[in-house]
C-alpha cells in the first residue's frame with residue numbers, strides 16, 4: 582500500500598505533525614521487519630509543497646513542481662491555519678487537482694493552528710480541506726486539528742497520528 586503525505590508548512594509545526602503521521606503509518610505497517618513477518622506492506626512518502634509568489638494571496642501562488650500522487654492508495658493533506666482558513670497554498674493545491682485525481686483513494690486531513698481550541702477556526706479550516714478533497718473524489722476517512730498553544734499539544738499530535746494511521750490502513 583502506498584501512502585503520500587502532502588504538507589504545506591512555513592515554520593515547521595505542520596511538518597513535524599506530518600512526520601509523526603509518517604512514523605505512525607510506517608510503524609503500523611511494520612516497516613522492513615513487518616514485511617518479513619508478512620504484515621501489511623506500507624510505503625509512506627512525504628512531500629513538502631514549495632510555492633512561489635505571495636503565499637498570503639491564493640491567486641498569486643504557483644507551484645514550481647507538483648507531487649506525483651497517481652500511484653498513491655491513500656493521501657494525507659496537512660496545512661497550517663492562516664487567517665481562519667486552511668493556508669491559501671493548500672487550498673490552491675487541492676483546487677488545482679484534476680476532477681477525479683483522488684478517486685478511489687482514502688484520505689485524511691490535518692491542520693495546525695496557534696489558537697488553543699479547534700473551534701477557533703481549526704475545525705472550519707480542516708473542513709474546507711476535507712470538502713475540497715471530497716470534490717476531487719477522495720474517500721475521506723479522518724480529520725485532525727492540532728492546537729499549538731494547547732497544553733495537551735503533544736498528546737494531540739500522538740493521538741492524531743494514531744487515528745489517521747488506523748483510518749488509512
Ligand SMILES: Cc1cc2nc3c(=O)[nH]c(=O)nc-3n(C[C@H](O)[C@H](O)[C@H](O)COP(=O)(O)O)c2cc1C
Nearest residue numbers: 590591592593594595661662663664665694695696
Ligand atoms: C499569515 C498567518 C495567519 C495565521 N492565522 C491563524 C489563525 O487564523 N488562527 C490560528 O489559530 N493560527 C493562525 N496562524 C498560526 C499558524 O496557524 C500556526 O502557527 C501553525 O502551526 C503554523 O504552521 P507551520 O509552522 O507549519 O507553518 C497564522 C499564521 C500565519 C503566518
